[in-house]
Amino acid sequence: MVADNSVLSENKEVPIIREIMVATTMSSLLVALFALVASSFRTRAGLQGESLALRHQLAVLQKNAPRRLRFHRCDRLLWVVLSRLWSGWRRCLQMVQPDTVLRWHRRAFAWHWTRKSRRLPGRPEVASNIRDLIRRMSQANPLWGAPRIHGELLKLGIAVAQSTVARYLPRRKPPSQTWRTFLTNHLTQTAAIDFFTVPTATFRVLFVFVVLSHERRRVVHFGVTEHPTEEWTMQQMREAFPWDQAPRYVLRDRDAIYGKDFVAITRDMGMEEVLTAARSPWQNPFAERLVGSIRRECLDHVMVWNQRSLRRTLQSYFAYYQRSRTHLALAKDAPEPRAVEPPAQGRVVAIPQVGGLHHRYLRRAA
Numbered sequence: 001m002v003a004d005n006s007v008l009s010e011n012k013e014v015p016i017i018r019e020i021m022v023a024t025t026m027s028s029l030l031v032a033l034f035a036l037v038a039s040s041f042r043t044r045a046g047l048q049g050e051s052l053a054l055r056h057q058l059a060v061l062q063k064n065a066p067r068r069l070r071f072h073r074c075d076r077l078l079w080v081v082l083s084r085l086w087s088g089w090r091r092c093l094q095m096v097q098p099d100t101v102l103r104w105h106r107r108a109f110a111w112h113w114t115r116k117s118r119r120l121p122g123r124p125e126v127a128s129n130i131r132d133l134i135r136r137m138s139q140a141n142p143l144w145g146a147p148r149i150h151g152e153l154l155k156l157g158i159a160v161a162q163s164t165v166a167r168y169l170p171r172r173k174p175p176s177q178t179w180r181t182f183l184t185n186h187l188t189q190t191a192a193i194d195f196f197t198v199p200t201a202t203f204r205v206l207f208v209f210v211v212l213s214h215e216r217r218r219v220v221h222f223g224v225t226e227h228p229t230e231e232w233t234m235q236q237m238r239e240a241f242p243w244d245q246a247p248r249y250v251l252r253d254r255d256a257i258y259g260k261d262f263v264a265i266t267r268d269m270g271m272e273e274v275l276t277a278a279r280s281p282w283q284n285p286f287a288e289r290l291v292g293s294i295r296r297e298c299l300d301h302v303m304v305w306n307q308r309s310l311r312r313t314l315q316s317y318f319a320y321y322q323r324s325r326t327h328l329a330l331a332k333d334a335p336e337p338r339a340v341e342p343p344a345q346g347r348v349v350a351i352p353q354v355g356g357l358h359h360r361y362l363r364r365a366a
Contacts, residue, residue, distance in 0.1 A: 052082070071096075077108065126164055133158075134168045145169075182274075189248035190214045190274075192287035193237075195228065195255065196294075200304045208314070209233060211240040212287050213247070216335045217327055219290070219318050224311050230259045237265065246271050251284055293321070301357055313354075320353040324360040 056078060060071070083105060090098045130153075137149050146166035153160060191213050198206045207228045211221040221240035225232055241247070246269040252258060253276050266273055276283035298317040304310045322335045346365040353360055 126160060126168070130158060130160065131168050134165055135170060138169050186214075186249055188215045190251060191220065191240075191247045191249070191271075192251040192284055194253070194284060194287040194291060195257070196291045198299060198304055198310055200306060200310075202305070204306075206304070206307060206310055208310070209236050210287065210290060211236070212290050214286055216330060217286065217290070218322060218335045222314060222318065224307050224314070226307065228257060230257055230262055233257055234262055234265050237262075237269070241269060244270070248272065249274050251276070251287070253281070253284060254278060298354060298357065302355070316354050320358055320360070324353060324358070 056075070060075060083102070134149060134153070137152060138144065141148070146162055146169060149169070150160070150162040150165045153165065191211055193209070193211050196208050196210075198208060200206060204226065207225055209223045209225075209228065210219060212218070213220050221236060223232075223236045223239075246266075248271065250266055250271045251274045263273065281288050294314070294317065298313065302313055304313065324334060324338070326332045326334055326338075341363040343363070345363040347363065348361055349364050350359040350361055352358075
């Protein structure tokens with residue numbers, strides 16, 4: 001009896017389901033027919049807007065199916081624009097609620113004005129190349145402030161305010177003179193002195209004292225001895241700078257041979273001593289470079305027997321060093337300037353110097 005009742009109930013549900021499906025199909029068909037009839041009364045712009053909205057929603061559904069719907073910024077922007085330009089946008093919207101589109105619009109409005117208000121009020125921003133120029137001027141001229149740099153910019157035809165220049169200057173401590181700046185500023189008034197040793201073939205050690213003028217790297221004087229003393233060093237200074245020819249500054253290390261008497265004689269000669277820091281030969285760079293050149297270009301290739309042979313070798317090298325050897329720091333010129341010899345003066349000939357270790361090239365007529 002129970003089985004008969006279940007069969008009867010199932011037989012009753014089947015016609016009901018069929019009726020619902022037929023009614024749904026008929027309603028969808030009626031909606032489509034109604035939309036077709038209504039579309040004939042709409043404007044062309046309205047039909048294009050509806051087509052765009054429906055095609056966009058279909059594309060979003062196809063792209064995200066079967067995952068959860070994700071709206072990119074471009075999707076939101078499209079519906080924000082449609083809501084502003086097309087009055088019938090609510091009727092075609094199926095993916096989200098109309099309030100969601102309005103919320104997107106408020107968010108886009110806030111983002112637009114946030115970006116627009118990022119620019120600070122007042123003067124326009126200075127170009128990047130002018131900012132870089134201000135920083136380069138400040139680094140190259142540590143004694144210059146904003147007024148001086150502002151004046152230079154005005155002379156270059158760059159119209160900026162002095163307050164703007166001050167804003168882009170790097171923050172730093174009061175400027176202090178570096179060793180490189182000191183040597184550059186007093187190049188013509190500075191001389192450097194130094195000792196270096198040379199072993200002989202008979203296992204003795206000779207000491208060479210050199211005096212180098214920073215102006216054009218000229219070797220002013222040198223002396224050779226086996227037993228250097230303070231008195232001997234003082235005499236070398238007298239011979240290097242006779243007749244009030246002493247420079248304003250003399251740069252040296254803290255060797256013990258430079259005693260109180262040496263300090264007194266340099267002071268009497270009108271020189272001010274500039275001492276390098278302990279174990280800092282790099283603070284006397286020109287003299288150290290000279291000693292290195294003497295070793296690499298001369299002494300490493302000859303045998304020294306005694307003081308006389310060393311003095312003769314150094315005289316030959318210094319003659320080449322000052323009259324022939326070109327220097328990078330002197331724009332490829334010699335300490336004693338060499339004239340440029342054009343090809344019209346003749347063929348190139350080589351003149352051996354320093355016993356043939358080096359050569360000087362000249363032009364001579366055939």
